[in-house]
Structure formats: structure tokens, C-alpha cells
Amino acid sequence: MTFGRGEFEAQDDSSAEAEALLNETWSSDGRGSSEIESMTGRLKASWSSHKEKPSIANSSPTSDDGPQLALESLTDSSDLDSANLRAQGHEAALQRSFSPLAAIGLGFSITNSWVGYLSNFGQNLIYGGPQSVVFGLLVATIVQWTITLGLSEVASAFPSAGGQYHFTYILAPTKHKKFAAFVVGWMTLLGWQASPSPSDSDKRLIAKTAGPLFLSPKSVPKITQATLFLSVSGFVVVFILLLALKKQTQPASFITESGLGTSGWSDGTAWMIGIGNALYAYGGTDGAIHIAEEIPRPGKNIPLAMNLTMCIGFLTAFPMTLALMFGMTDIDAVLNSKLASAQIFYQITGSRGIVTFMQCWVIVVYFMSLTSQWVTAGRMTWAFARDVRPHFLPVLRAATNKQPKRGIPYSEFFSHVSTSRDFPVRATILSICFCCIYGLLYLASTTAFNSIVTSAVLYLVRPLLLHPLSTKTYPANPPPPTQSITYAVPQGIIVTRGRATSLPTRAFDLGNLGYICNILSPLLVAVIGTFICFPPELPVTTSNMNYTPVILFGLFFVIMGLWWTRGKKFVGPRIDWELLNLTACK
Numbered sequence: 386m387t388f389g390r391g392e393f394e395a396q397d398d399s400s401a402e403a404e405a406l407l408n409e410t411w412s413s414d415g416r417g418s419s420e421i422e423s424m425t426g427r428l429k430a431s432w433s434s435h436k437e438k439p440s441i442a443n444s445s446p447t448s449d450d451g452p453q454l455a456l457e458s459l460t461d462s463s464d465l466d467s468a469n470l471r472a473q474g475h476e477a478a479l480q481r482s483f484s485p486l487a488a489i490g491l492g493f494s495i496t497n498s499w500v501g502y503l504s505n506f507g508q509n510l511i512y513g514g515p516q517s518v519v520f521g522l523l524v525a526t527i528v529q530w531t532i533t534l535g536l537s538e539v540a541s542a543f544p545s546a547g548g549q550y551h552f553t554y555i556l557a558p559t560k561h562k563k564f565a566a567f568v569v570g571w572m573t574l575l576g577w578q579a580s581p582s583p584s585d586s587d588k589r590l591i592a593k594t595a596g597p598l599f600l601s602p603k604s605v606p607k608i609t610q611a612t613l614f615l616s617v618s619g620f621v622v623v624f625i626l627l628l629a630l631k632k633q634t635q636p637a638s639f640i641t642e643s644g645l646g647t648s649g650w651s652d653g654t655a656w657m658i659g660i661g662n663a664l665y666a667y668g669g670t671d672g673a674i675h676i677a678e679e680i681p682r683p684g685k686n687i688p689l690a691m692n693l694t695m696c697i698g699f700l701t702a703f704p705m706t707l708a709l710m711f712g713m714t715d716i717d718a719v720l721n722s723k724l725a726s727a728q729i730f731y732q733i734t735g736s737r738g739i740v741t742f743m744q745c746w747v748i749v750v751y752f753m754s755l756t757s758q759w760v761t762a763g764r765m766t767w768a769f770a771r772d773v774r775p776h777f778l779p780v781l782r783a784a785t786n787k788q789p790k791r792g793i794p795y796s797e798f799f800s801h802v803s804t805s806r807d808f809p810v811r812a813t814i815l816s817i818c819f820c821c822i823y824g825l826l827y828l829a830s831t832t833a834f835n836s837i838v839t840s841a842v843l844y845l846v847r848p849l850l851l852h853p854l855s856t857k858t859y860p861a862n863p864p865p866p867t868q869s870i871t872y873a874v875p876q877g878i879i880v881t882r883g884r885a886t887s888l889p890t891r892a893f894d895l896g897n898l899g900y901i902c903n904i905l906s907p908l909l910v911a912v913i914g915t916f917i918c919f920p921p922e923l924p925v926t927t928s929n930m931n932y933t934p935v936i937l938f939g940l941f942f943v944i945m946g947l948w949w950t951r952g953k954k955f956v957g958p959r960i961d962w963e964l965l966n967l968t969a970c971k
Contacts, residue, residue, distance in 0.1 A: 463481060463681065465968055466481065466681060466682065466683065466968075468964065468967075468968045469544065469683075469684070469964075469965065469968035470544075470545070470678060471961070471964070472960065472961045472962075472964035472965035472967075472968055473543060473545055473551070473555075473958055473960060473965065474957075474958025474959040474960055474961075475545065475678075475771070475958060477678065478678070478771075478802045479546075479678050479679045479802065479807065479808065480679065480807050481678075481679055481680055481681050482603065482605075482606055482679055482807075483606050483609075483676050483679045483680040484606060484610075484680070485680065485686045485689060485690065486610055486613075487606035487607070487609050487610050487680075488609075488673045488676060488680050488686060488687070488689075488690040489613060489673075489689075489690045489693050489694065489697075490606075490609030490610040490611075490612055490613035490614075490757075491609040491672055491673060491676060491690075491757045491760065491761070492669075492670065492672045492673040492690045492691060492693075492694035493612075493613050493616065493693075493694045493697050493698065494609055494612040494613060494616065494753065494754040494756075494757040495668075495669040495672040495754065495757050495758055495761065496666075496667055496668060496669050496670060496672070496694050496695075496698050497616055497698075497750065497751075497754050498666040498667060498697075498698030498699065498701055498702035499616075499620050499666075499698075499701040499702045499705045500616065500619075500747055500750050500751060500754075501665055501666050501668065501702075502522065502663070502665065502666040502702045502705070502706065503705070503726040503747065504665075504726070505662060505665050506518050506522075506663075506706065506709070506725065506726075507719065507720070507722075507725030507726075508659075508662050508921065509521050509522075509659045509662055509663060510645075510716065510719060510720055510725065511646065511647055511648050511720065511921075511922070512646050512648050512650070512655040512656065512658055512659035512662065513643070513645060513646040513652065513655050513656055513659055514642065514643075514644075514645025514646060514716070515635075515639060515640045515642070515645070515710040515713070515716075516640060516641055516642060516643055516645070517646070517655070517656060517659040517663075518663075518706060518709075518710055519640055519706055519707065519710055521656070521659040521660050521662070521663040522663045522666060522702060522703060522706055523703070524660050524663070525660050525661075525663035525664045525666065525667065526667070526695075526698075526699050526703070528660065528664065528909050528913065529664055529667040529670065529695065530667075530692075530695050530699075531901070531902050531905050531906065531909065532869075532872050532873065532876075532902070532905075532906045532909060532910070533667075533670045533671075533691055533692065533694075533695055533872075534692065534895065534898075534902050535876045535895070535899065535902030535903050535906050536549075536670075536671065536674075536691070536872050536875070536876065536906075537687065537688035537691040537692055537893060538688065538888070538891065538893055538894065538895050538899055538902070539552050539556075539875050539876065539879070539888070540552075540671075540674045540677065540683075540687045540688060540691070541684045541685070541687065541688045541891040541892050541893035541894075542684070542888045542889055542891040543555055544674075544677040544678075544683035544684050544687055545677055545678065545768065546674075546675050546676065546677055546678045546679075546764050546765070546767070546768040547570070547675075547765075547768040547769065547772070547958075548573060548671055548674040548675055548677075548765065548768070548871075549569050549570075549573050549671065549674075549869075549871040549872065549874065549875060550566045550567075550569045550570030550573055550769065550871075551566070551768070551958065552875035553565050553566045553569045553570075553874055553875050553878065554566035554957040554958065555958075555960055556875055556878040556879060556882065556887055557878055558882075562957065563952070563953075563955055563956075563957060564948065564952070565874070565878075566955075566957050567944075567947075567948055567952045567955050568944055568948070569871050569874050569875075570769050571944045571947060572870060572871050572944070573765060573769075573871045574765060574766060574769055575940060575944075576869070576871065577758075577761060577762040577765050577766075577816070578762060578766070578816055578819045578820060590752065590755060591817060591820075591821065593752070594752060594753075594755035594756050594759065595755075595756070595759045595813075595817055597756055598756065598759055598760065598763075598808070598813060599806070599810070602806045602807060602808050603807075605756065605760060608753070608756055608757075609756075609757055611753070612750070612753040612754055612756070612757065615749065615750055615753060616701075616750045616754075617697065617701065619746045619747065619749075619750050620701045620705065622743075622746065623705070623743050623746065623747075624704060624705060624708055626734065626739060626743065627705075627708040627709070627712055627730075627733050627734070628708060630733060630734040630735070630736075630739070631708075631711075631712040631733045631734075632714070632733070632735065633712075633714060634711050634712065635710065635711050635712070635713065639710075639711075640710055640711070645716075647720070648921065648922045648923065649922050649923030649924065650919075650922070650923060654916070654919070657912075657913070657916040658916050658917070658919055658921070660913060660916075661913050661916055661917040664913070666698060666702045667695065667698055669758075669761075670691055670694055670695060671691070671869070671871075671872065672694075672757065672761045673687050673690035673691050673694070674687055674691070675761045675764040675765050675768065676760070676761070676764060679764075682892070684891060684892040684893065685892040685893065688892075688893035689893075708733075709726075709729045709733075712729065712732070712733040713729050713732055713733075714732045714733075715732060718732070719732075726744075726747075727740055727744055730743055730744070759813065759816065759817065760813075762813075762816040762820075763808070763809055763812050763813030763815075763816045763817075764809065764812075766799065766809075766812040766813070766815055766816050767799065767800060767802070767809035767812035767813075769796075770796040770797075770799040770800040770812060771796070771800030772796070772955070772956070772957060772958060794951070798811060799811050799812045799815055800812070869910070870910060870914070872906065872910070873906045873907040873909075873910040874907075876902065876903040876906040876907065877903075877906070877907040879903045880900075880903045880904055880907070884899055884900065884903070889962065889965050889966050890966050917933070918931060918933050918934045918937075919931060
């Protein structure tokens with residue numbers, strides 16, 4: 386099947402002349418014998434020549450399996466990956482140094498479900514007791530996996546480091562694509578930049594966790610694999626210790642008993658808020674998307690990494706949760722403790738030494754996971770900065786007599802990729818600096834700090850940079866994430882425009898299941914997102930008030946200001962639909 390959308394062949398009316406020149410440039414950009422130009426020609430020539438050959442079997446024209454045979458002319462998979470990226474309007478600039486296992490390691494080290502849920506399940510105890518902790522996590526798993534499954538299919542169709550904003554630009558109607566992509570891009574950027582912002586006391590972690598990116602960038606894939614191994618092995622060790630040393634087991638009725646919530650909310654409302662809190666266990670499942678240009682066969686391997694991240698997350702977080710709830714002996718002591726996980730560890734094992742050992746392992750996993758967060762934040766910043774292909778800039782300037790703009794200010798500077806280190810050093814430093822500056826808010830007001838962090842989480846499901854031994858991250862407890870707005874936007878567009886006319890050939894095709902994921906994703910985001918803005922407890926006071934809605938709209942107005950000052954000159958990627966189908970069909 387060959388896929389094409391005529392409306393993508395035209396850009397905004399205000400830049401029609403520029404679009405004409407872009408079309409001409411796309412066909413022949415003056416580089417003649419360039420390597421990628423050669424790849425494109427070899428693909429299309431192979432397909433054309435194949436279609437002219439008669440069938441040996443029945444002496445009749447062959448079926449239209451040209452794309453399948455055309456790809457045989459590219460024996461190197463890296464050539465195929467580069468051609469696919471070129472079809473989406475970008476040139477290959479990064480080495481494909483991440484193996485599928487390294488991509489899974491990066492994705493799971495960001496999500497780290499069992500470690501993440503250890504830091505905030507105590508709030509679910511407040512909302513609805515053990516029932517909310519266990520079954521809230523089950524519902525959160527279904528919700529998050531539904532959204533991640535739909536997003537991973539889109540990532541398979543359009544593998545790019547830009548992720549959600551890139552998908553939005555490709556899928557949205559011509560009239561609205563620039564605005565929608567610009568807004569989603571900044572939402573994603575704010576989500577990745579603000580969420581890992583450290584408090585002042587944690588700034589010393591930056592040198593230790595970001596250091597490998599600059600000192601030994603080629604070792605980063607190995608670090609992500611090591612983090613995956615350390616996290617999974619840590620789960621196994623802690624889980625076995627809890628089972629072997631438990632003194633008693635609570636009956637099943639203790640887990641299913643209702644009415645144990647102490648938040649002041651009704652059971653139904655508290656349960657919905659608890660689901661949002663449990664979603665914290667699955668934050669940042671889009672992480673692997675942003676290294677799509679650094680992994681071979683991204684159309685196949687990125688969905689694999691995303692869904693295995695969810696699978697490993699559930700297989701670690703849920704058994705750990707059951708062990709904690711069935712082994713807990715004093716729920717009141719846990720509710721009144723400063724660190725719920727340590728209190729239950731002690732109730733089960735009865736040994737301070739063992740508890741210290743288990744918590745130290747959790748801390749090490751936490752520290753090692755931060756490297757992957759810096760990688761992803763830097764790649765997203767770089768992708769948004771480099772949106773216009775560099776050799777198109779002179780054409781656009783000549784046609785419109787204006788300076789075309791990319792996603793962020795000084796984008797030509799921040800879109801640079803270091804030739805000595807083979808990664809976007811400047812964009813990564815920008816991300817780290819932003820986090821440091823934002824972390825200064827912690828000194829002024831922890832309430833403001835956490836409200837902005839929670840708003841960023843609403844834009845993008847991300848694990849917050851919470852210290853594993855600290856509960857002073859929210860007026861009551863760690864802020865719960867909701868489903869990402871940016872995860873839902875591309876899927877919502879697909880629903881309104883139709884899957885058959887929106888998605889090209891792809892390695893990961895959900896078929897009819899895709900309709901369910903694409904329809905449910907925006908609905909789940911809207912529902913859970915509403916409850917996530919509720920205060921964590923009643924009665925509401927200035928100290929426990931949830932200012933997330935105010936900050937959320939405030940950040941949106943900032944994005945609108947950026948749109949009016951530079952967004953209208955924003956130019957997204959140029960898509961070659963024929964080449965996209967050719968390179969994605971195998």
C-alpha cells in the first residue's frame with residue numbers, strides 16, 4: 386500500500402512561494418552526488434524498474450510489491466534508517482549507538498516503576514488504604530499502557546527524536562499544524578525540562594549524573610543497560626528479603642477493605658485521585674522515542690522499548706506492592722511515618738541493618754537513573770531547535786525576505802551536534818542550566834516549586850526528581866502525575882482524521898486495537914487530568930492547596946506569548962510521503 390496526503394504538499398498560504406522553492410529544493414537540493422540523495426534515487430529507481438518487469442509465474446504484470454523489493458538495494462540497515470529520517474524532513478546527525486537493550490534500559494531507568502511507587506504509595510494509603518494502593522496501581526497500569534500502546538504505534542510510523550510535536554505537525558490539518566506542533570513542542574519541552582529540576586541541596590548530583598554524557602558519551606548506552614540490570618536485580622533482592630523475613634501475612638480482606646481513607650474526600654473521589662497518584666509508577670514512557678535517531682530500525686525497536694518498559698514496570702511494581710501490603714503490620718505507623726517504604730520494610734524484616742541495605746540499593750538505582758533523564762531532555766531540546774533543515778534556510782530567506790524560525794530562540798546555535806562527542810552538547814547544557822535555574826524556586830517557595838513541577842507532569846508524564854529519602858516534595862506527599870497531554874494530542878488527531886488516512890506503513894501496526902487506544906487516550910487524559918488538580922486533602926488550606934491549575938494556565942499563556950512573538954514564523958519538517966512508505970514497509 387502506498388500512502389500519500391495531498392494536503393501535506395502545501396504549506397501555509399502566507400509562504401506559498403517559499404513552499405514552491407522547498408518543493409524544488411526537495412527534488413534537487415543542489416548537492417547532486419550526496420550519499421542520501423543516492424539512497425533516495427536507488428530506492429525509487431529500484432521500485433520503478435521492478436514494476437515494469439513481467440511476472441515469471443503467470444506472464445502478467447506483477448502485484449504492487451515494489452516497496453518490498455526496492456529495499457533490497459539497500460543492504461545496510463543504517464542507509465535505510467537515514468532514508469526514513471530524510472523522508473521526515475531531517476538528516477541523520479547522530480550515531481546509532483543504542484542497541485535495543487540499551488533503549489529499553491534508557492526507557493525503564495526513567496520510569497523505574499517499583500522505585501517510583503515506593504516514593505509515593507503512602508499517599509494512596511491516605512486516599513483509600515491498601516485497596517487504593519493495590520487496585521489503584523492495577524487501574525493505572527491499564528490506563529497508562531493504553532495510552533503508551535497508541536503512542537508507540539505513532540512512534541513506529543514516524544520515528545524521530547522530536548516525538549510528540551513531530552507527530553502532531555505531520556498529522557494535524559494544514560491550517561493548524563504549525564500552531565498545534567509549536568504548542569505541543571513547548572509542552573513537551575517544559576515537561577522534560579521542569580520535571581527533573583533539583584532542589585538546591587541536590588544540585589551536586591548534576592556533576593555526578595550528567596558527567597558521563599560529557600566525559601564518556603560512548604559509554605551512555607552501557608550505563609543505561611547497567612541501570613536496567615541494577616534496578617531489576619534490586620527488585621529481586623528486596624522482594625526475596627521481604628518474603629523470606631515476613632513475620633505475618635495479612636488476610637485478603639485487609640487488602641479489599643474499603644472506607645480506610647483519611648483524606649477527607651468521598652471514597653469515589655479519593656479513588657480517582659489515587660489512580661492519578663499511582664500513575665507516578667509509569668512516568669516518562671516516551672523516553673525511548675527521543676533516541677529514535679540513535680537506534681537501528683527505530684520503527685520496530687522504539688515500540689518494543691516502550692512496551693517492554695511498561696511490562697517490566699508492572700512485573701516489578703505490582704509484586705512489590707503486594708509484598709508490602711500483605712506484610713504490613715501497623716497501617717497507622719506507616720501513615721504517620723516520614724518515609725512509608727522504610728517503615729514497612731522495618732515492620733516486615735525487623736532489622737534496621739536490612740532496611741538500610743534495601744534503601745541504599747534504592748538510592749543507587751535512583752542516582753544512576755538520572756543520566757537517562759539528562760540524555761532525553763537534551764535530545765528533545767535539540768530536536769525542537771533543529772526543526773528546519775539547514776540547507777533550506779537560504780531558500781526560505783530568499784523567498785519570504787524573512788528569517789524563518791525554529792522551535793526555540795537561538796536555535797541555530799543549540800541545534801549544533803558536537804563532532805568530537807557525537808551528541809548535542811549545547812542543547813544538553815541548556816537543559817541542565819534550565820533545571821538549575823528553576824531549582825532556585827525551591828529556596829523561595831516549595832509550594833510554587835511543586836505546583837510548577839506538577840503542571841509540567843500534566844504536560845508530560847515524567848518522574849519527578851524526588852529524593853528517595855525525602856517526603857518534603859508536596860504540601861502533603863509527592864505530586865501525582867496524570868496522563869500526558871502531549872501523549873494524547875497526536876492520537877486525538879488520528880481519531881478525527883481517520884487511521885487509514887493518517888498513518889503510513891509501519892512496523893508496529895495495532896490494527897483495530899489502535900482505534901480503542903486512540904479514542905480512549907484523550908478521554909483518559911481529560912478525566913484523570915481533572916482529578917489531578919484536586920487538593921490532596923480536605924479541608925483545603927493555604928498550605929495544602931493545589932495551585933497546579935493556576936500554574937498550568939500560566940505556562941500555557943507563556944507558550945502563547947512565544948507563539949505570537951516567534952511561532953508564526955515557525956516552519957516544521959518537510960515530509961516525503963512516498964519515500965516514507967518505501968523505507969517503512971520492511
